[in-house]
Structures are given as C-alpha cells and as structure tokens.
Amino acid sequence: MTDETASAAHRQAVELSNGDGEVFGPLKGYHHETYAFSLPEGNPLGRRFQRGKLRAPRPGVFWYDRRCFASEDRLLTALKGRVSRIPDTVEVAENIFLQGFIEGAPPNAGALPGRPLTARHEHQLLQLFRELVAVKTSELDGVPRSCEPDGPGVDSEDSLGFLHRLISFTENRVYRDGLDVYGEIFERLGVRGSALEALKAPRRPFTERPFALVHGDLHRRNFIVDTTGDLWTIDWELAMIGDPLYELATHLHLMRYARRDAQRIGAMWAQAVEGVLPGSSRGWERDLPHLLTFKRTQSVFTDVMRTARMLSDGTDPHWRGLPAAAWKVRRALVAAQRPLELRGVPNLPQVMTVYTEWWRAQAG
Template identity: 50%
Template sequence: METASPARRVAVELSRCGDKGVTGPLQGHHHEAYAIVLPLGNPLGEEYVRGKLRVRREGLLWFDRRTFAFEDELLMALKGRVSRIPECVEFAEGLFLQGFVEGRTLRDRRFGIGRLSGRHVGQLGELFGQIAVVKNGELALKMLPEDVFRPSVRDGDTAGFLGGLIDFTQGEVYEKNRGEFGSLFDRLGVSAASLNGLRDRASGLTPRPFCLVHGDLHRRNLIVDSRGDLWFIDWELAMIGDPLYDLATHLHLMNYNECDALRVKEAWRGAVEAVCPGASEGWERDLPHLLTFKQAQSVYTDVIRTAVALQLGVGALAGASAGAASPGPGAASPAPARRLARAAWKVQRVLALARTALGLPSVPTRAEIRATYGEWVRRRG
C-alpha cells in the first residue's frame, strides 16, 4: 500500500471525517491539493462546507513570471477589496486553508464553450474594476527574490512591463531549458531571435497606470456557484503591472467569438476607467501587441509542456483508454502514436497562430512535428 504524502496526512488530520472527508489530490500541476470536509469550529466561516489545502511542489518548470511569494497571503490581503475570491486563513505557520468554491468551472460544456452570460460579463467587469484600484506598494506582501525579471521601471511604463515579460520568456523559458529542449526548438524553427520583433512592438506602448492583475483568467479558474455567481480562483500568477495585460491574457485563453470578445472588452474598459482614469488609454492600439506576445509565449511554453507530457505518458495528451488490451509481441503500442498525433496537432496550431508574431517563414507539417517529437522521446528512452 502506498504511503500517504505529508500533505495528505495533514488533510486527513484536519478533516472532520478523517480520510473519508478528503478528496484528492486535485487536478493541478504546481501544487499537491486536497479538498477536505471542514472541522467543527470552521475557521473559514459558515459559507464553506469544504476547504482546500495546497502544498507547493518543488523542482517544477515555471513558464510565467510570479511576483508574490504566497498566493494565500495575497488572498488574505484582498479580503474586503475583491468580491468572490476564496476565503483564506493561516491555521499553522506556513500552512493555509482556502475555502473550496463549490460549483462548476466555465470549462463545463453546459455553459457553452467560449461564451459568458450577461451576468457573468458584468461580474468579470466588476473584478477588473476592483483590482484596478490596487496599486503598487499597497500590498505589504513578501515578493519572490528570484523574480529577477521584475522590471525596475516607473509606474505606467507599459513598454518596460512588456519588455520584462519578453525577457522572462527568453531567459527563464527558452534559454534555461535549451539544454534539454533545444533540439525541438531548432527543428521547429524557433529561436531567441524570434522574439526580437515583439521587443520592437513593445517599445511603442501607451503609458497606463499600473495596478494588480490576476494574470491567469481562463475557464478552469472561473467557477460558477449554485447561485449562478462567478468566482475567481488561482491567483498565483498575479502581479502589479499593465491592466491591459489582464484583458489580453483573458481573451487569449478564452478564445471568444467576435461578439463575446467585444462584450468583454467593453466591460473591461468601462470598469477600469470608472475607478482609474487613464487605465484604458491607447488600449485599442496596444491590445493587438499584447495578444501577439501571448501567442508567441504559448509557443515557447507549449513546445516544452508537450515534450514533458509525451515523455511521462500522462496529462491531456494521453489518448489511451484505461484498461485497453496490450499489443501483441512485436507490435507497436497505439497509445504513443495517438499521443504523438495529438501533440503534433497542438504544436502546429500554436505555431500557426504565432507565425506572424515570431516571424516564422513557414510552419512545419504535422508529420514533421510528429517525427521531431518522436525522435526526441526515443532519445530519452
């Protein structure tokens, strides 16, 4: 019998129902997380039936800049300032318990992929307005010392902010991992020089006052509760910066149709301007440049993530059904072939979307990408 991890043992001790009251580990890459039935004397309040205990996994690849050392401390600092975010308490030194938001993510097909109701558009706009008033220096929280790419620029220097993001992608994603994944980038035609065009675009951005940005507003981080309200979770990538970056990231991750994208843009602009005049200055001209960066960033991150998923044989790329019959002697396993095919589709898609952003003369075919990843995996056994 497999020994329980330290995090699970803590979850069992906290749960009112012992091991039966623990669900998990929950889906997630950077944390080992468990949902627990809260004990008597619920520290999170009567609104929550369950809490979420998360312990950060060490030694993992990070593809996004992080500013705050502890997401839990940020949530506690935002209490009373930002609506519909999880309650959070520190129950022991360095151990935090978050309220578990009961509901379904917007990834659930019953909500319609890529669509938001008018109510949810309004609540999303409310979020943008609430965080737009949170300025640099207002949150006395521990910062990550290793975030060497945090731009030491004056408030409103949007060009410096985007330049710092580009530097992070080049240094911490591409250069830092080139020893292991460099052959993939080379075969796909992507290099550090591919980011030069983005730097030129960044230099002309319009100044806007900086504020808190969530940085990761995608469907899995948007929860609809039983009352139909929209909640916002996973603040680990939050930072102080250009408010337009949050809109660009959200649009890139959500892949709205044109009509819904327009509704969200209008909600964002109205919300940030109402509380922070000038926060949307030049947004229509600058938004395409930030979207272009997000497309390019996806290439560098997805090339590596896809390789890791193939090497481990797990994750979203896994195509084999559990319990499938094993192939006969000498036969090729169908699961790796299916995973390679899905990997090729995924990588070709992000390359095609970012072709102009990265200045790529062409995009490899799916067969070429499949062969590239197949060779990379074989070399690693």
C-alpha cells in the first residue's frame, strides 16, 4: 500500500506502530475499517498488550441494526472497571482511539454451529450478563448517543415500547428504505413488511423490565478466547440501553444452540441477572418466544438486503459469494416461515435465480 492509496485509518495505524511492515489489515469487519499492529515501547496501553488495534467507522455504511452509542471507543472507556475482559481503550488524539488487541480466537473455532461454550466460558458469560445489568444507565450519560427517542424521557421499563422501536427501525430504515431498489427481491421471495407490523402486538401481555446496558450482538465471532483461556467480549458498536431480555434473545438466536442448551442458558441467565437487577428477568419465559420470533423475522430482512448489496458492491458482481449468501437467506426464510406467513420456501437454486435476475435487470 502506497502513501497515495493508504486510507487515513491506515496512516494513523502506521504512526502508532513500529512501521508500515508491522501493520495488519484491514481486518474483516463491516462497520469499521480495522488495523492491528505491534505496539512500540512506551505505548499508552502499557505492557499488557503486545499489539494494538485502530478501528475507524466506515463512512456511509448502511446499518441493519439499531444502535444507541455514537462511539464504541467512548463506550468502552466508560465501561472500564465495570465490565471485565473488554478491550482497553485510550484516546491518543482527538477522536482517535487505540484499543488493545486480544490475542486468541473465537470459542470452538471450526466447530459445527450450535456447539455450546465450555463450562468455564459459560461461567464467564454469566459474569458478563451480571456486569451488564449492574451498570447504572446514568453512568453512561456522558457517552454520545445516536438513537432517538431513547433519551431520559423514555420509560425505563417499557419493554414493549423498546421492542416497537426495534421493529420500526427494521420496518422503516431497512425494509421500506430499500423497497425502491430491492422490492422485486422481497416480492419474489414472498417477504412483506406486514409481518413486522404484526409483531408489535404480542398475543399475550408483554412484561415490563428495568432497562439495562445491552451489548446487542453476542455471537461466537464477538467472543475471543485469549492465550490463557479466558473469554473476552469485543465489537460493542450495536450496544443499547433497553430490555435486558433482548440480550438473551439475541444471544440464543445468533448462537443457534440446541433446544436443551438454549433452555439451560436461559435459566442460568435469569438467575444471574435477577440477583443483580431485581425484575430484569420478570416474565422472561413468556416473552422470550416473541423476541426470538422478532429476531428470526429481522434476520430475513437484513439477510435479503445484505446479499443484494454484496452483489451490487463494486463494478463486478460477487458471484463467487452468491451460493453461500443465498443459502443463508434460505435458512432465514425457513426459520421465519410462520411469522412471514410463507406458503412455501424457495429452494437454493430458486433463491440464486431471484438474485441473478435482479442483478441483470439492475445492470441492464
């Protein structure tokens, strides 16, 4: 990479490192342009980390999920000493932050999806759940917010209102904003926004729970097992203040546990958070299925658009990645077939054909 083609984030990483040859990246990631690099002597993070990480938000990135904090780095700074095993962060210049790079790999790397965490890592996950609900939301007032209307005037126990805001984001900022370009794909796959509207009215009364800090994206790739075997949590850009049960629902949805493991994790979560924030698990067994239905439905809308944007990103379509992306779309359709009221789900070749014909129509 030459000086002329290097991005501002890369140049900043070089300045913070021992030299251009020690900078690695950009690392895989959607929301941020990320570089890892060896840390020189006397770096602001001290001797605890051998490498540092610089994450610069990608300009103009499309957000598929609602988020509430404008700066992941400033949130991590506020959580220092409150939440264990998260990246250390230090501001090295105005709005430029250096994070400690966690050496390691995701848990059960290479294993089949759905494999549970080890007993040690489950214990540390429960510790994370407890620490999240222990954070007083007022302690985060100084962290810039990017979501509305989640300010002080929002009911701090209105779990149904919180769910409505999540649904409205998917309905308006993902589905409706994409209809002009991706409407044909949605129509041919049988996906309609009315399924989201129906989720706003649960069949049973929704329980109020005190709001807490929510990571919002606790899946396998956002956990790192370090060289000593401890579980760290990274990538906090989707963090919010809201219903703590949403944390459990998101985790179960993304981890794809077997039913017995999901039930066991749910019971342990309820016991863990209730002991710290009374009422935070209130009604969880009754409300969890509805939140899981939302997550399955949301995945369809986001996966449908992610695949289309993957094809249209750049001058040439990314045909090589289409089979895997189409398989993911089909899997999401199968999981959400009931709330989407689909009479049938297209097979993999049919899903691929929908995207191929859509791209050709766009290109023509």
